[in-house]
């Protein structure tokens with residue numbers, strides 16, 4: 001890099017950093033933080049950071065508005081009235097941490113460490129420290145990465161790929177090299193399927209959507225599978241407008257075409273895959289005509305897209321959370337992985353590249369696991385219930401809520417909620433979650449703002465620092481192999497502290513031996529142990545890319561025994577999965593109707609005729625965050641449900657009308673947005689809505705009961721594998737909200 005990490009420009013100090021959390025984001029984009037008189041005045045994309053090359057999302061660009069928002073929590077508080085009354089007493093950090101540690105120790109002495117659960121929402125920067133806090137306390141009951149229900153964010157993909165080929169693959173946009181598109185061996189995908197994903201808006205799991213646009217400029221043609229006409233869908237050579245929840249059928253139909261028309265890579269299949277004949281037999285049940293009826297996609301479009309993907313080399317698949325958001329998502333992900341494999345697009349330039357050393361992610365989500373005794377490890381909720389995910393260092397959220405309510409097989413008594421707005425966003429069936437957390441003896445929330453979750457449940461609320469207010473280690477999420485430092489640019493507001501500092505301070509009180517570091521700097525050195533640089537050295541370097549190569553499977557770089565092949569029991573990519581078979585699951589992919597749909601429950605569909613997909617992300621918000629940030633709120637002032645004009649007209653709904661979206665589980669209020677880009681039989685509703693401007697105390701909870709689409713999503717629908725949850729496949733009806741009612 002040309003400059004050091006900080007320098008002066010006139011009256012401005014510029015600090016080079018990596019955008020992570022807080023506030024929420026999945027990624028690490030290089031930023032230049034401009035500071036004048038100790039105040040953050042401007043954020044720019046860092047043109048020299050290889051991943052984003054100077055570009056930023058609007059949420060990053062308005063960072064000063066978040067940092068200096070008058071609603072920021074600035075002091076630790078303790079509940080002074082009843083839970084939900086909104087009465088708080090300011091206390092010092094020492095008082096707060098001492099009291100929390102004492103109470104946690106009491107609960108541990110009475111009921112065991114496992115009776116305390118550590119919750120975190122989607123993959124934010126706090127993951128490693130949160131994990132270590134749980135383990136060092138003695139509890140393996142930990143939720144990280146995503147929604148509380150059903151392991152339905154990113155990790156289903158990690159698990160499926162680990163089972164089928166022992167590693168993690170991502171679409172190759174040259175993100176593995178600092179030279180990026182200039183790296184001589186890289187070539188752009190000629191075809192990219194964007195499947196159940198809107199990368200331009202979401203940049204999910206460390207994959208930046210701008211890379212798709214960069215590739216398009218270099219000739220990549222898109223195939224987009226999405227019920228909504230998104231920007232990539234509008235630009236795609238093939239847009240497959242799938243019925244929500246039927247992606248597995250589509251993938252099976254594409255496999256049918258590719259296999260029966262001999263468009264697969266026969267040499268690759270022969271040498272590197274296991275179970276092709278069984279897969280071939282299985283896909284015979286999915287001829288394009290049958291799949292067209294299931295998915296609502298015209299037959300010829302399915303055939304054309306399958307042929308295009310199979311005959312265009314190289315071809316990549318970039319997939320999103322919509323595929324995880326069905327009841328049993330494993331077979332969908334399995335069928336799509338099979339598409340990558342039989343076309344020979346895995347581990348090659350411009351295809352889906354394999355990260356290598358999947359378990360190198362270690363520190364990210366299991367830091368400190370070695371601190372747990374074997375006995376405590378065995379007490380993890382759900383162990384043995386879903387054998388495929390036993391190795392995952394998080395618990396099935398659904399089972400947690402059950403256990404919080406029932407106390408069986410052992411009581412859950414306290415929750416540490418760090419970086420999750422569980423109640424307003426992360427769960428299906430918020431009523432049940434509300435009851436469960438109200439039962440706890442102790443709830444601690446660490447957040448930036450007073451959220452509905454903090455208001456409803458917290459006994460203590462601790463104020464977290466945003467990323468410009470602190471140092472940190474950037475560990476990549478997903479397939480990127482670049483590490484760097486987050487560099488503090490300004491002093492924290494009030495008494496805010498970084499999550500890292502909070503966990504170090506509390507950890508020290510609970511288990512000093514597990515937190516031997518004098519300060520966070522020493523702790524970061526320990527985090528970076530595997531990289532052979534210290535935190536300060538890395539800060540000077542700016543970033544560090546792992547060595548990355550293509551065709552690792554040919555060179556024996558994917559298996560611990562050093563032999564060519566893949567890290568699976570057969571040494572090959574398992575189209576027929578022996579791992580799933582051993583777990584009591586179907587070894588081959590298949591399609592299953594969503595639990596409620598016009599096909600599986602025609603009686604429900606009679607009353608609630610519209611298919612409801614929820615939570616398609618919007619640019620200005622990260623889940624339930626940012627509703628209080630004026631320039632972001634202006635981009636999307638109200639909760640939106642998208643409806644086809646034809647459907648709306650029949651219901652006398654006009655663009656901008658307030659409507660009720662409802663089904664047998666619940667209802668909420670959103671605003672209609674009419675769009676031709678949606679099938680008349682489908683509606684798409686935003687998630688994560690609450691209103692920071694409304695009253696906080698119960699019963700309002702910042703209006704979190706009013707427009708919360710998750711009230712329409714039932715609990716109890718985890719599938720056999722434990723992967724997936726039907727966030728995107730419900731049924732509903734909509735009606736116009738009469739003036740003055742609600």
Ligand SMILES: Nc1nc2c(c(=O)[nH]1)N[C@H]1C(S)=C(S)[C@@H](COP(=O)(O)OP(=O)(O)OC[C@H]3O[C@@H](n4cnc5c(=O)[nH]c(N)nc54)[C@H](O)[C@@H]3O)O[C@H]1N2
Pocket residue numbers: 021022023024025120121122123124125126145146147148152153321325418419420421422424425426427446447448449451464499614615616622623624625687688709710713727
């Ligand atoms: N209906 C529906 N529901 C969904 C989804 C959907 O598609 N449809 N998607 C689901 C998915 S995939 C996910 S991942 C979950 C996400 O669910 P959550 O992760 O619970 O998302 P948020 O509601 O944004 O909660 C994050 C909270 O943490 C705070 N925060 C942000 N960054 C930090 C930080 O670094 N430190 C601390 N201490 N606090 C921080 C924010 O202010 C916010 O209050 O939602 C799920 N819910």
Ligand SMILES: Nc1nc2c(c(=O)[nH]1)N[C@H]1C(S)=C(S)[C@@H](COP(=O)(O)OP(=O)(O)OC[C@H]3O[C@@H](n4cnc5c(=O)[nH]c(N)nc54)[C@H](O)[C@@H]3O)O[C@H]1N2
Pocket residue numbers: 026122123146153154195196197198199201202203204205225226227228230242243244245246247319320321322323613614615616617618619620621622623624684728
């Ligand atoms: N701006 C912003 N970015 C975010 C987030 C955020 O809240 N805001 N959240 C982060 C998190 S935790 C996650 S998990 C990622 C998720 O990011 P994405 O994977 O992009 O997920 P979504 O936006 O939920 O949905 C992507 C697309 O899937 C489509 N879709 C809906 N139902 C179906 C279906 O059944 N099948 C198919 N094929 N497509 C369907 C939607 O119309 C949408 O266009 O984004 C991350 N990035």
Ligand SMILES: [Mo]
Pocket residue numbers: 122146147153154321
């Ligand atoms: Mo997520």
